[in-house]
Amino acid sequence: MKRFALLFFSTLLMSSCYQQERNCTDFHTGTFEFETFLDGELVTTTFIRNDTIEIDYFRGKVDTASIRWINDCEYIVQKLSPKNMAEKKAIHMKILTTDKNIYTFEYGLVDATNKQRGTAKKIK
Secondary structure: OHHHHHHHHHHHHHHHOOOOOOOHHHHOOEEEEEEEEEOOEEEEEEEEEOOOEEEEEEOOEEEEEEEEEEEOOEEEEEEOOOOOHHHHOOEEEEEEEEEOOEEEEEEEEOOOOOOEEEEEEEOO
8 A cells, every 4th residue: 555655656746847848939930720610611711921921811711910029938919900899909829839830729808717729720
């Protein structure tokens, strides 16, 4: 029983030291794709990002937003030409994990508690 407890706690200790890889600066600039289900249909958004601007291409429409990096893994997106009140609200983006050319992120309106997750792939 003591061996089992020792094994359990040592495994717990070693696993708690593991930290997911986050090379966020690799994803500050480039061309990316994000896929999601919208009304039961898989749709793709392509976006090009540099340090200060993000240009989104979705269903034949182009939209531009400003980018303000909070730290290496978090930034605020604000549409430059919002068409309504909802589009005027800024979105907080946080890169959670990175792996080669893919990153997982969490996003939601600034100061909102409701967050969603997604995965983007760097294609260029």
